[in-house]
Amino acid sequence: MKKFKNSRFYIQNSYSRFKIQDSRFCFQKGQSLLEIVITTAIIVTVITAILGLVTQSLVASGSSKLKTQAAFLAQEAMEIVHNIRDTNWKKGTTPWYTNFHNGTNNGWYKPNAYNSTTGWSLLYISTGETDATENFNLDGTDFKRAIYVEDMGTMVTTDDKRKVTVKVIWVERGSTNKVETSTILTNWEK
Numbered sequence: 001m002k003k004f005k006n007s008r009f010y011i012q013n014s015y016s017r018f019k020i021q022d023s024r025f026c027f028q029k030g031q032s033l034l035e036i037v038i039t040t041a042i043i044v045t046v047i048t049a050i051l052g053l054v055t056q057s058l059v060a061s062g063s064s065k066l067k068t069q070a071a072f073l074a075q076e077a078m079e080i081v082h083n084i085r086d087t088n089w090k091k092g093t094t095p096w097y098t099n100f101h102n103g104t105n106n107g108w109y110k111p112n113a114y115n116s117t118t119g120w121s122l123l124y125i126s127t128g129e130t131d132a133t134e135n136f137n138l139d140g141t142d143f144k145r146a147i148y149v150e151d152m153g154t155m156v157t158t159d160d161k162r163k164v165t166v167k168v169i170w171v172e173r174g175s176t177n178k179v180e181t182s183t184i185l186t187n188w189e190k
Contacts, residue, residue: 062172063172065139066141066170066172066177067177067179069138069139069141069143070143070168070170070177070178070179071168071179071181073136073143073145073168073179074145074166074167074168074179074180074181075181077111077145077147077166078164078166078181078183080111080120080122081100081122081147081149081164081183081185082185083119083120084099084100084119084120084121084122085097085100085185087099087119087120089188096187097162097185097187099118099119099120099121099122100121100122100149100162100164101122101149101151101162102124103151105124105126106148106149106150106151107124107125107126107128107132107148107149107150108124108125108128108129108131108132108146108147108148109122109123109124109125109132109147109148109149110122110123110125110131110132110133110134110146110147111123111134111147122147122149129146129148132146132147133145133146134146141170141171141172142170142171143168143169143170144168144169144170145166145167145168145169146166146167147164147165147166147167148164148165148166148167149162149163149164149165150162150163150165152184160186160187161184161185161186161187162184162185163182163183163184163185164182164183164184164185165180165181165182166180166181166182167179167180168180
């Protein structure tokens with residue numbers, strides 16, 4: 001075998017003819033096929049991982065959107081109750097919890113439709129949470145909202161505090177989810 005100066009090529013004698021080969025590309029048979037299979041496996045693994053991450057991101061984004069909508073529904077109900085209490089104070093209505101607690105029954109309440117003359121009011125539902133539930137469909141998801149009001153006063157001062165709890169429930173991919181918020185309203189005139 002003869003090598004030329006400053007050349008990467010060499011001449012090989014194969015008894016009947018001369019061949020010119022590039023010494024950088026001398027592979028054993030099958031080595032390039034193995035490299036292609038390994039490279040393909042790596043690329044498929046990376047693409048699968050990326051698609052998995054994108055899918056998880058989309059699912060998390062959808063769940064976050066539904067939880068935000070539920071939180072807004074809960075906040076809306078809480079604002080209705082605050083509005084009733086504040087309207088009672090402005091109008092001088094007594095007792096201060098008129099239209100959102102009947103004074104004797106702790107339990108589930110449901111908002112009546114807004115009346116431009118009297119404003120908001122809650123209706124006591126004696127049959128329980130199921131009948132007090134409001135149904136909403138937002139972007140194809142069914143939400144259920146219920147309001148629970150209870151007297152937080154002691155035997156001596158029964159008119160000072162009412163605890164209001166709003167619960168919003170929805171089903172997402174077969175599992176039931178819930179957002180719940182509570183506040184204590186007081187007779188701040190005292």
